[in-house]
Structures are given as C-alpha cells and as structure tokens.
Amino acid sequence: MISVEEALNKILAEVSPLGLEKVSILAALGRVIGEDVIAGRAVPPKDNSAMDGYALRSEDIRGASSGNPVRLDVVAEIPAGAAPTKSIGPGQAARIMTGASVPEGADAVVRMEDTRAEEARVAVFVEAAQGKNIRCAGSDVRRGEKVIPRGEIIRPAEVGMLAAVGSSFILVHQRPRVAVVATGDELADIDETPSEGKIVNSNSYALAALVRECGAIPLQIGIARDSREDLNAKFRAAQRADLIISAGGVSTGDYDLVKAIMQEAGNRMHFWQVAMKPGRPLAFGALGSVPIVGLPGNPGSSMICFEQFIRPAIRKMLGHGNLFRTAVRARLGEPIRKKEGFRDFIWAMITRDKDGYSVMTAGQGLGILTSTVRANGLIVLPEEITAVGPGEMVTVQLLDDPRSLLSYPRD
Numbered sequence: 288m289i290s291v292e293e294a295l296n297k298i299l300a301e302v303s304p305l306g307l308e309k310v311s312i313l314a315a316l317g318r319v320i321g322e323d324v325i326a327g328r329a330v331p332p333k334d335n336s337a338m339d340g341y342a343l344r345s346e347d348i349r350g351a352s353s354g355n356p357v358r359l360d361v362v363a364e365i366p367a368g369a370a371p372t373k374s375i376g377p378g379q380a381a382r383i384m385t386g387a388s389v390p391e392g393a394d395a396v397v398r399m400e401d402t403r404a405e406e407a408r409v410a411v412f413v414e415a416a417q418g419k420n421i422r423c424a425g426s427d428v429r430r431g432e433k434v435i436p437r438g439e440i441i442r443p444a445e446v447g448m449l450a451a452v453g454s455s456f457i458l459v460h461q462r463p464r465v466a467v468v469a470t471g472d473e474l475a476d477i478d479e480t481p482s483e484g485k486i487v488n489s490n491s492y493a494l495a496a497l498v499r500e501c502g503a504i505p506l507q508i509g510i511a512r513d514s515r516e517d518l519n520a521k522f523r524a525a526q527r528a529d530l531i532i533s534a535g536g537v538s539t540g541d542y543d544l545v546k547a548i549m550q551e552a553g554n555r556m557h558f559w560q561v562a563m564k565p566g567r568p569l570a571f572g573a574l575g576s577v578p579i580v581g582l583p584g585n586p587g588s589s590m591i592c593f594e595q596f597i598r599p600a601i602r603k604m605l606g607h608g609n610l611f612r613t614a615v616r617a618r619l620g621e622p623i624r625k626k627e628g629f630r631d632f633i634w635a636m637i638t639r640d641k642d643g644y645s646v647m648t649a650g651q652g653l654g655i656l657t658s659t660v661r662a663n664g665l666i667v668l669p670e671e672i673t674a675v676g677p678g679e680m681v682t683v684q685l686l687d688d689p690r691s692l693l694s695y696p697r698d
C-alpha cells in the first residue's frame with residue numbers, strides 16, 4: 288500500500304501536457320493558454336483624454352481660479368477617434384472628448400465642468416498639474432510586455448486583453464479525451480428498467496461529468512461485464528483516449544478482473560492500493576501505452592478518487608499551472624473517529640461565517656449519493672490522527688469554488 292502523495296506522483300509522472308492548437312480568442316474561453324502572450328501594441332496606443340474638456344498647456348493656467356479665470360483661444364475640436372491636426376501653442380486650447388488623442392503641445396486636460404465656453408475662447412477656472420486627465424500611451428499595457436502567462440485559463444477578462452493587444456488567435460492546449468468504463472454484472476443502463484439485483488450505472492455519468500467539468504472530453508464506453516472477454520473488448524475501445532478511467536472491479540473479489548487485465552502482457556500495473564479511505568483499492572497502470580486509473584465502484588469513492596488523482600492528471604495534460612482545487616481550514620462542528628494510517632476524505636458541507644469557515648459532514652445517516660449531492664466540500668483528515676473533535680480545525684477541499692474550476696462546461 289502506498290501513500291496518497293506517492294500515488295499522485297506516480298500518476299502525474301505518466302501524463303504530460305498535450306500539444307497546442309490555434310484557436311480564435313473567443314473559442315479560447317475556458318481553455319488553458321499554451322504560450323506567453325506578449326503585447327503587440329501599447330494600450331492605450333496614444334496619450335488620450337480621460338474627460339470631456341479642454342486640452343491645454345498646464346503652465347498657461349497657473350493661478351487660474353473661479354474668481355480669476357484664464358482665457359484661452361480654442362483652436363481645434365477633437366472628437367474621439369480623430370487624429371489631432373493642430374498643435375497647441377501658448378494661450379491656446381482644444382475642445383477634446385473622452386478617449387480622443389491629446390494634441391501636440393498640450394500636457395493636461397481640464398474637464399468641462401471647470402470651464403465656460405465663450406464663443407472662440409474658453410474661460411478656465413482651475414489650475415491643472417502636468418498630465419492631469421491624460422491617459423498616457425502604454426500606461427495600461429506597454430508594447431512588448433507579457434500580459435498573460437502560459438498555463439492560465441482564458442476568462443472573459445483575458446479575451447478582452449488579447450483583443451486589446453491585437454492577438455486574434457492564440458495557442459491553447461488540446462483537450463484530453465478521457466474514456467470512462469463502468470464495470471460490473473450488477474449494472475443496468477440508465478434507460479433500462481433495472482431487474483431484480485441490478486443497480487443503475489450512475490458512475491459513468493458522474494465521472495463523465497467530472498471529466499467535462501475539468502475541461503476534458505469524456506468518451507462514454509459504457510458497461511463492461513465482469514468477464515475478461517468483455518473487459519478486454521471495452522478496454523480496446525477505450526484505448527483511443529489519452530487516459531482511461533474505469534470504475535469497479537479493483538477489490539479483492541473473484542470478479543474483480545481490472546487488476547488482472549492490467550497485469551496481462553502488453554499492459555502494466557504501476558500500483559494497487561492506496562492508504563486512503565475511501566479509495567483503498569485504487570489501481571493504476573497502462574493498457575498498451577494508455578494510462579488507466581482503476582477507481583473503486585462505490586459512487587462516493589470513485590468521485591473522491593477522481594478529485595484526488597484524475598483531476599490533477601487532467602489539469603497537467605491541459606497544461607494548467609495549478610493542478611489542485613482550493614483548500615481551506617475550517618472549524619469542525621462534530622466529532623469524527625478514524626483509523627490510523629489512512630488519509631480520510633469525507634463529503635462535507637462548508638459555510639463561511641464572520642469567523643472564517645465552519646464544516647459539517649454531509650454523510651451522517653444518509654445514503655452515499657445523497658451526501659455527494661448535499662456536499663460542497665471534502666474534509667481531509669491526515670493519516671496519523673484517530674479522532675477530531677468539535678471546534679478543531681480541519682482541511683477542506685472546496686468543490687464548488689469557481690476559481691478552482693478548470694474550464695467552463697462546453698460541447
């Protein structure tokens with residue numbers, strides 16, 4: 288049996304970031320950028336006015352006040368988007384609109400409210416420091432500056448930045464295809480009426496949804512029966528993918544054949560069994576050259592193992608800079624006992640109050656699917672402890688923190 292860290296490191300060692308593809312910036316929403324974006328132009332490109340008002344020379348209006356206005360000749364009017372044609376000399380000003388380029392010679396803009404138009408002149412009632420109300424060329428983004436580092440997710444803000452610096456296409460990492468195989472003679476398809484002794488295959492759907500939530504593409508392979516023939520047939524179909532995840536068939540029962548197939552010629556088993564609860568029977572190997580993670584079949588266990596191992600693996604394949612969900616410390620509201628030597632993961636409900644986070648387990652007396660639906664976090668209890676009490680601080684992985692979502696659901 289190996290530790291959670293060892294298991295994660297072994298899995299991460301077998302996957303690498305996928306290649307890059309060029310997409311339009313809007314199509315890049317939710318994708319992981321595979322290049323550092325260098326600004327091809329400055330933002331703003333030229334000094335421009337932050338106000339509607341008058342562009343002028345700050346030295347000309349030194350000492351101006353409401354009782355002692357300075358009068359300047361208005362020699363031009365510059366709407367936004369027009370290139371100024373005249374430069375501003377001593378005693379002159381130009382009427383200017385927000386966003387319009389500041390003409391040569393002017394070094395400040397006085398806002399409309401601090402002036403009064405007088406036919407061909409303007410009375411200015413205030414002083415202005417050099418640079419007042421002028422957005423300088425390159426003050427937001429300098430040309431040549433790195434505006435987005437590789438490994439970041441493209442959000443709407445990044446799409447806007449890319450457009451502003453003149454990038455219409457960017458390189459993003461390809462999305463991994465992840466095959467999902469459910470195993471078990473007891474499983475019925477979603478639209479079958481389950482006969483006696485059968486349970487509906489929910490894992491395929493929950494796991495495919497997790498795959499998609501990560502930003503990868505799920506390939507639904509369906510149900511493999513507990514026979515070598517059927518498992519091999521389904522696994523062959525799964526080998527089109529970049530990563531295979533199976534659910535069930537990794538325990539110690541007679542029909543737990545996934546491990547046996549990992550040990551066949553041409554395949555590999557890197558490890559089996561991890562010191563965690565749930566998730567102890569997790570198996571990891573390769574079918575041909577495609578890595579496969581064999582998750583336990585229990586729906587709660589398979590989702591917990593997905594969170595700990597598959598999500599970071601997919602994020603690595605996507606080229607993401609941060610592989611993990613956000614984790615916080617929270618005050619526990621009830622006692623929990625556990626076995627020493629295992630890392631425990633417990634479906635939990637976490638809330639934020641004025642003193643920080645509080646957390647309760649979501650599973651007390653409930654069925655596993657109900658507790659997964661109620662939960663918005665996973666309590667993580669370390670190997671060495673055997674009990675935690677109310678009021679103690681515990682680590683909680685946040686399951687619905689938008690900042691930790693890799694990708695917007697797509698397809």
Ligand code: AMP
Nearest residue numbers: 469487488489490491535536583584585
């Ligand atoms: P296993 O790991 O194959 O022994 O499966 C453990 C238990 O998880 C089974 O007895 C089922 O109750 C449940 N289970 C396994 N596979 C699925 C599935 N695809 N969907 C829902 N429940 C499952």
Ligand code: MG
Nearest residue numbers: 470471535536
């Ligand atoms: Mg089974």
